[in-house]
Structures are given as structure tokens and as C-alpha cells.
Amino acid sequence: MDFVSAAISIVFHGLAFAMVLYIISVGLSVTMGLMGFANLAHGVFAMAGGYLTTTLMNNHGVPFGFALLAAAITVALISIVLERLLYSRLYGAGELEQVLFTIGLIFMSVAVVRYIWGPLPQRMVLPEMLRGQLDLGFRAFPTYRTFLIAVSLALILALWLGIERTNFGAQVRAAVDNRRMAESLGINTGRLFTLTFALGSGLAALGGGLGADLLAINPAYAFEYLVYFLMVVAVGGLGSIRGPFVAAVLLGVSDTAFKYLVPEIGAFVIYIAVIGLLLWRPAGLFGRA
Amino acid sequence: MFHRLSPDDPPVEQMVQSHKLRPLELLPWLAIVGAYFAFPEYLSLGSQILLTVVFALSLDLILGYAGIITLGHSAFFGVGAYTAGIYALHISGEPLSGLVVAALAAGLVGLASGLVILRTHGLTLLMLTLAFLFLIHEIANKAGFITGGADGLQGIAMQEIFGQFRFDMFGRTAYVYSAVVLFIVWLFARLLVHSPFGRSLTGIRENVTRMHAIGTPVRRRLVIIYTISAMIAGIAGALLTHTTQFVGLNVLSFERSGEIVIMLILGGIGRLYGAFVGAAVFMIAQDELAKADPVFWYFWIGLLLVLIVMFARGGILGLVDQARRWLRRRV
Numbered sequence: 370m371d372f373v374s375a376a377i378s379i380v381f382h383g384l385a386f387a388m389v390l391y392i393i394s395v396g397l398s399v400t401m402g403l404m405g406f407a408n409l410a411h412g413v414f415a416m417a418g419g420y421l422t423t424t425l426m427n428n429h430g431v432p433f434g435f436a437l438l439a440a441a442i443t444v445a446l447i448s449i450v451l452e453r454l455l456y457s458r459l460y461g462a463g464e465l466e467q468v469l470f471t472i473g474l475i476f477m478s479v480a481v482v483r484y485i486w487g488p489l490p491q492r493m494v495l496p497e498m499l500r501g502q503l504d505l506g507f508r509a510f511p512t513y514r515t516f517l518i519a520v521s522l523a524l525i526l527a528l529w530l531g532i533e534r535t536n537f538g539a540q541v542r543a544a545v546d547n548r549r550m551a552e553s554l555g556i557n558t559g560r561l562f563t564l565t566f567a568l569g570s571g572l573a574a575l576g577g578g579l580g581a582d583l584l585a586i587n588p589a590y591a592f593e594y595l596v597y598f599l600m601v602v603a604v605g606g607l608g609s610i611r612g613p614f615v616a617a618v619l620l621g622v623s624d625t626a627f628k629y630l631v632p633e634i635g636a637f638v639i640y641i642a643v644i645g646l647l648l649w650r651p652a653g654l655f656g657r658a
Numbered sequence: 659m660f661h662r663l664s665p666d667d668p669p670v671e672q673m674v675q676s677h678k679l680r681p682l683e684l685l686p687w688l689a690i691v692g693a694y695f696a697f698p699e700y701l702s703l704g705s706q707i708l709l710t711v712v713f714a715l716s717l718d719l720i721l722g723y724a725g726i727i728t729l730g731h732s733a734f735f736g737v738g739a740y741t742a743g744i745y746a747l748h749i750s751g752e753p754l755s756g757l758v759v760a761a762l763a764a765g766l767v768g769l770a771s772g773l774v775i776l777r778t779h780g781l782t783l784l785m786l787t788l789a790f791l792f793l794i795h796e797i798a799n800k801a802g803f804i805t806g807g808a809d810g811l812q813g814i815a816m817q818e819i820f821g822q823f824r825f826d827m828f829g830r831t832a833y834v835y836s837a838v839v840l841f842i843v844w845l846f847a848r849l850l851v852h853s854p855f856g857r858s859l860t861g862i863r864e865n866v867t868r869m870h871a872i873g874t875p876v877r878r879r880l881v882i883i884y885t886i887s888a889m890i891a892g893i894a895g896a897l898l899t900h901t902t903q904f905v906g907l908n909v910l911s912f913e914r915s916g917e918i919v920i921m922l923i924l925g926g927i928g929r930l931y932g933a934f935v936g937a938a939v940f941m942i943a944q945d946e947l948a949k950a951d952p953v954f955w956y957f958w959i960g961l962l963l964v965l966i967v968m969f970a971r972g973g974i975l976g977l978v979d980q981a982r983r984w985l986r987r988r989v
Contacts, residue, residue, distance in 0.1 A: 470967040476960030599785035
């Protein structure tokens, strides 16, 4: 019984972590697949979402849901400006330029955030409703994490339906598969890039705000979790929407499991597993080689 | 791409002759010797700069010449630093054998990780360099019985070099020691990049498909240069241990990896001397500016990177080249 209970608990906590990872990373995967852009600064959008959400809640008394929404929309709008002004100039550039440029953005964001909010992690005060435990009949689960999983699943469903069923989604898929062909069919890929970029950044902001209690919002956020976001995208397969989901679940659950069961070597296992997996499939689980 | 054949590039005859030593190449050495006499009170900063140049040179071999983008290069620097520290504590405080042991250890780690990660490319390769760095950082953190964990390795006592030159408190020996090591590394790196092997690396960077097509064993070449680069990075790490007589976990930090890339970009990649210029400019600026306002130091570094990528892709030396070409056209 103890074993089963521990296993359930690990899977549950792992899933909550995985959902946050996925919502943040999926935009990065699409940017990589669609524009071939190595946007290492993707975590900055998640961090911005986290800071905006916590500030709106703590200092202005905005309810959690509205704060999240406002943060996501603000970040998406800012990202449109950044994409038009800066990113779009580097679409054809080499990988090194993109990496350097986005690292530069991270450095600047670290400094700006430290200047405004100071070096300490942000306090996340959950609304009354989301505290404590939620009894699901057979056992009780922490309410916040249950909420996190439920909201994320709903979001993911909406995202997948949007990509599969809408005209916009079809255009995105067409452009990922064959950009030139899509362009010659009259799809405005420039606008598509901007919209997709904004969507991905908005989602990242949402993930940052939703997960603020899991991934602590601090100035080094974009560097600290970068390797996690990259692992999700690389293991899932660049450009894929579902691959990163599977990768995030694998990563989230196994990371939680090993850190819980063998804390002394917990962090190694995950890196070694990822390295092994990419040796076996260099293009990731769902990537096209 | 940073390097592309263009009308501005030198004609073929010049490229064939490019291995010959030009008078300008003596300039850094004049500066290094001159600084020893001109700034006796800054020698410890000086030796830090010199060992950072060694580190940046090692990065230039893989990033500038072979085109391997890495954010985990401090892994090898750290392995070298820890190996030198552990060797000095438990086996012998003799520095030169310590350098050799550190280079071998770092080379071994470089070979092992190179065999794995160089099978991938692009973002995946970048992520794996990071994953390896974090892996090694974690090992150093957890294996406290040998590495000292978060406290680092303390109480390292170095013997005299050749049994003659004691590491003095003014940093004179450390400076000369670092400069001599840098000189040897530079000679070797210069020989390497102008050799057929070095030229084939540039070929791999510029057009990997063509290199495959003409029968170059691409992956083997990359693994070899990755291993060599790791050894040199390990030597730089060992120099840090020898000159500061302390090793902490920060030798394996992501910041160190990122900063060395920035220094190299700042100086100019794929030209050996970018490492000299970039490391010197960056570290002197850091020494002057960062103490006053460490937060905004990072802001300026970030802005500088963005500006370099947007406007000055060849770094400082690239700008110098442009200025010289412009002058030549005017005259």
C-alpha cells in the first residue's frame, strides 16, 4: 500500500511539473520548427509572466485568474514588438548569431528584473480556494497542483484542437512542413511567424505564472530552467507539438521520482537518461531526422 | 555565418602564405612583456587574464574554427582545475606534472563527451553541452569527500616551478608562468589551425556536406579537435588552481561558460587573436565596472552581445579589419 501511495504521489507531482514544463516549452518547439530560430531567451517570457502575475496579485489585489490572463496578454504583445524589431532580422542568420543574440537578451532581462524586483524570489500567495487538499474520493491531493493539471490539460486540448482544426493551425502545420511551398500557396508566413511567436510567448507567460509556486520566480529563472526547456524540446523533437508533451511527462515524472527516491544522485539520472535517449534517437522521439 | 568568402577576403596567394608569421602577431607578446614592467601592482589580474586567454583559445579552436557551438566549455576548465587541485593535495605539489595530469583528465572527459554529443547538431548539441556541464557540476558538488563539495578545495600548497621559482605574493611568478604556458599553447594552436587538419576543420564549418563528399572523416576530426580543446581548457583550469591555490564549484559554472563565449565573440572568433583581445578587454572592463554596479554590468554585457550580433559580427578585430580596409581604399 505504501508503495502504491508513493507511486501515485510521484506521478501526481511529476505530472504537475510536466504540465508547467510543457506549456512553457511548446512555444520554443514551434519557433524552432517553424522559423528555425534557436530562441534561448524563451524562458524570459515565462519569467516575465511569473513576475507580472505575482506583482498584480500581491501589490494590486488582482484575482489569480485575471492576473494570469493580463500577464499572458501583456507578454504576448511585448513579444510581437520584439519579434518585429529584432528577431525577424535574424531568421536567416546562423545559429551562433541567434544563440548569442538570445543570450544577450537573457543577460539584459536578468539585470532589468533585478533592478525592478530585487534579487530574492517572488512570493506566490495562492488564493484561498487553491490552498490545502482536495479530496478526490479515493485520496486527497494538493489543490493547487490538481488545479494546475486540470487547467493545463484544458489549455493543451484547446491548443491541439486549434492546431488541428482551425485554418490558422493548418497554415502553421503547412509552414513547418514546407515553408517555401506554403509561401507559394499564398500563405503570409511573415505574419504567421509573428502570430505564432506571440502565441508561444503568451503560453510561456501563462506557464510561468501558473507554475510560479513550482518554478520559483527569480532573476536567474531564464538561465536556471533553460536546460529543462531545451531538454523537453530536444527529446520531443523540434517543431513537434505533441512530442514535447510526451517528453515533458517523461521528464517531469522521472525527475520527480529520482529526486524523491534517490536524492543523492537524483539530478544525474535525468541528464544521463536524456543523453542516452538522444544517442539512440538524435532527432528526438517525434522529430524527423 | 561569420566567415564567408567575399570580395573583401584576401586573394588565394595570401591565404597560402597565411601561416607565415606577420609582424603584427608579435604585438600581443610585446604587450604581455610590457605589462609586466608597466603594471607591477596588477600582476594577479594579469595572470587571471592570461589564463583566460588560454581558455578562450581553446574555445576558439572548436567554436571559431570547427563551428561547434557550446555553452558547456567550462566543464573541461573545471575538470582541469579540480584535477590540478586534487593532484596537488594528495600526490604532489609540483606544478608542471600537475598541468600534464590536468590536461590528460580534461582530455579524457572531452573525448568521452565528444564521442557522445558530436553525433547531434544544432539546438540538441547545444543542450547536450549544457547537460554535460550540469552533470559534471553535480558530480563535483556531491562527491564532497574528494572535491570538498560546496566548500571547495582548500589548503593547496604549490611547490616551486623547476624547484626554483616560488609563487610569490606579488604574483610575479604566477604571471610569468601563465605567460609561458600561454605562449606554448598559442604556438601549438597556431601550428594546428594552419595545418591541413586545421584547414579541414574550417571546411567542416563552412560546408559539412561537401567535406563528407570529398571523403573527410568529419566526425572523427570533430572529436579530435574537441578533445584537444578540452585538454587546453583543462590546462587553463589548472593554471587557475596553481595561481590562486583554491578550487571552488564556480569553475564549473554556466556563467563561466557563457562569459568565455562572450569574450571570444567580443574579440573576434576564428582568428586566434580574438581570444587575446576579448579576454583582456572584458576582464579589465569587469575589474573597473562590475565592482561599482554588478547588476548593470550584466545589462551592458547583454546589450553589447545584441549590438555585436546586429552590427559587428567580427568583434573588435573584425572592426579593426574593416577600418584598415577602409583606410587602404582611401589612400
